[in-house]
Amino acid sequence: MLRQNQRFLTQLYIISDLGCMLAVFFVAYWLKFYSGWLPSSHTLPFKSYLLWGTIYAFAAVLIGFYVSFYAPRRRKSFSGDIVKIVQVQVLSFLGLLSMLYAAKEVHISREFLLIFFGLNMFSLVLYRYVVKLSLARLRRKGYNKKYVLILGAGTVGRSFYEGLQQQPELGYEVYGFLDDHRRQHDAEAAHMSPIRGQLSDLEQLLAKAMIDEVIIALPLEAHSKFARIIALCEKAGAKTLIIPDYFDLLPARPFFDNFAGIPLINVRDIPLDELNNRVLKRAFDIVFSLAAIVVTSPVMLLAVIGIKLTSPGPVVFRQERMGLNRRTFMMFKFRSMRLSDEATADTRWTVKDDPRRTRFGTFLRSTSIDELPQFFNVLLGHMSVVGPRPERPYFVEQFKEEIPRYMVKHHIRPGITGWAQTNGLRGDTSIADRIGHDLFYLENWSFFFDLKIILRTIVKGFVNKNAY
Template sequence: MLRERSLFLQRGLFLADLALIAVAWVVAYVIRFQVLTPVDSVPLSYYVQFLPFVAAIWGGALLLSGLYQTRRAQRLTLVVWAVARAVGLSLLVSLGASFFYREFSFSRLHMVFFAILSSGFLVGLRLAIYAGLRRARQKGANVRRVLIAGAGKAGQRLSRAFRHYPWMGFEVVGFLDDRGTTVEAEPPDPFYPEQTFTPEVIGTLEEAGEVMDRLASENRPVDMVYAALPLAASRKIEGLAAECSIRTASLALVPDLFHIELLLNSRISDVDGLPVIHLMDEAPFDIRTVVKRGLDIAFSGLVLLALAPLLAGIAIAVKLSSPGPVFYRQRRMGLNGLTFDMLKFRSMPVNAEKASGAVWAQPGENRATRVGAFLRKTSLDELPQFFNVLRGDMSVVGPRPERPVFISEFRHRIPGYMLRHKAKAGITGWAQVNGWRGDTSLEKRIEYDLYYIQNWSLAFDLKIMAMTVVKGFVNENAY
């Protein structure tokens, strides 16, 4: 119910935002050409005919900006920041599109007024909606009373979510738990760190019917019962279903899976009407995935084009440093465990590992050539991997791929190691820009890789790319 109401509000907001953007576009024209400096040579029709294109561009940019994510907090500062980010992205896309249209030049002042007006309208709309909904809820309008069965992590997080979205109109009347009133508050949830409370247990699971009848007699009938219980508690869930079936309360299941530590991209899907719970999965394919791939191709193409003279110089230096090919192809494991040949500039003599076999790079080793040692220290030997990105084997940002021979050892020694292959391997990553590369802690590296996968966004990728450039390519752990 919470998700359905959130989606309804998001779609309504999106349509309202598009309408306000159209209004801001016209009002900006009036201010620029009829109030400040009246100009008859630029009729309103010139700007109105571009409204469909403006709406399409801004609609796509607003969706990509994350403005309609369900976790958006309702603090004024966060609302303003979210709108500012969305407007900034929309303006950037609009200006980029107008660059290719030469038949008509938009007024720069008009675009400034348009940005200010659209920002004000979008923020004002949200403040008006939230203020109206809060006022209506305070008066008891359409409030739905919720009883949560299970006061564990799942139940407490659910209650925090209802408190976090008071404008949704869900009132938690209490918890049912067989532990009685001894249930303690769980540690602060990272999604809602400011909300810490001790759950109010008003009965056991077997007393569900009595509790609902008592609340009904107090003129507080329960509308929804959420069973936030482990999957092993199937008999208790059946008991709740029986009690709800002879009353008007609806029943929803929220499986308590927090005892499973290694969850990744968990979600619920539908297969021919059957609900399927995904505990460990790769990121679902959506528009952001398409945009990420487009950015990978564009960025890699530009890098290879811009650095072509440098790449040619390195290739000559490698060829002159020792006999053998310029490039070194090494088998690595990528997305979903598929292997590929990762390209590098050759930094060691040919057959350097023939006698020793695969060896983990360590400080003080002398296997590299003089040119190769410099390339490794500056990470310039990694530049050919942009060809891997163009081929689709890798992404610009993602967990660094490893050799299968080492993975066979790490997968049994480090919990969750294989989960890093639920994302496409990258040239740079969150672990690398934080110094976890080379002969450093594998456990910390995996921790940072999994954090990246769980919190991935386009903005996160751009941050990592910027950190890679700012911190430079030279690293004390690169050898």
């Protein structure tokens, strides 16, 4: 039978979360009213604060259940935990404020509430990180293991096995394979767990071995066997997961939808398809761009003066680029080249030692100062701070015929910087490699991934040898 320890872990997390939040309550109360660091006046008795603190803690647990915070998280990344913690705490805090308003509790200390909220967020993130780190270390040492049986020792099954071996912190151990073509796969899977028999041996093996999860990695022609396999696994209490034979056509995180009562796999569902993610990203873009324009305004003023003094023509260069949903827009850059006709500018690739560049323009390009006006594109909604770099329509028409899945990047707004650019793929570098990084960004987007890319852009600097 499947070892049911998830319920115990969920209960343990709930008790720990409640304990953490109540401990934070006492710390916040001490900081506000007894530490002497802040002005304090006891307008309400301690029991009133304790009552509202307890309500907040239990509300956070209930909201945690609602947003699936207490669902199994063995296979989830810690950045996802952080998002859930922020989501739970913000909703709980807003709920607490609403209840305080409804109860006309106007004398509660606002400073206390802010301290309580901030410490809660910090403490829960810290303790969850420590727990996740500790569990990962225990799993590497062989504790809290889950045993997996893979049905199918072909390419799909072996790929899954190799991927699992690279992540020992997940705590999965492959018990072995079952395959009807043992002779064919024995040599190919010699370095892996043994092939323990044929598919017909599944019932007997589940009865004698402690198997937690059965992974079906069989080819499409074995589809007729799936119903019996699933029935046997459910009878034995083992979870069943299916890797489709066409998994290489799917994104990293496929989305399962339901249409007319039939389950569907959305081949290209991305996190930014969700309204809350789009709103969060757009709000961050606006705030960040306004701040960036203010901070870099002296640099932009010097760039304007430099362009005016070194070459005739407009300061800002406008060029048509393809953006969100394949719609074109005019992208802004500081002009770094001598004036030329639009046809030449739109269809000619910039090369090293390009004779069209001005001396000051070379400096602007190498330092990426020429890109600063694009923060105005972000404010106008044409671009995002982070995303795939936009390309000219002339080259898009070429690349979409030559590079598989090239057009997928237009499902989101293009960016000033991106995952490809922070990995050195800028200027005269492989378009295929850039698209690979762009697709990874699309399928794995998160708010913290954006922050990581921005930090890498800042830390690595804006000077780039391929920027010409």
